[in-house]
Amino acid sequence: ALEPTFRQRGWKILRRPHKHLGATRNAGVRAARGALILFVDDDNALFPEAVDHFVRAMAASGADICTAFQLIFYEDFVPSDRTDGLIQYLPLGGPDALGLIHNVYGDANA
Known part of the structure; x- marks a missing residue:
């Protein structure tokens, strides 16, 4: 489609x-x-300004890769009010053993 x-x-x-x-x-x-690549999983959505924010953050920091907080919703749409997210989550890794029972690594987006 x-x-x-x-x-x-x-x-x-x-x-x-x-x-x-x-x-x-x-x-x-x-x-x-292109010079940059953005991967987004099929069960994720980006806010309209997300790409601009990523590019500006990378330019300002000199980083080769970036990620962002996740706002986790249970609706089938992205609410217009950003404060509606049930959970704000920034996966930074963690103890490897914990990864066996809990997702400390986050999503496959970067």
């Missing part, structure tokens, strides 16, 4: 059936033409 809109914008959809997340994203990196 998104393909016509993507095509109009000059975007390309790469399909890698039966490949794991890393292999699929590596294919995306190889096909990329």
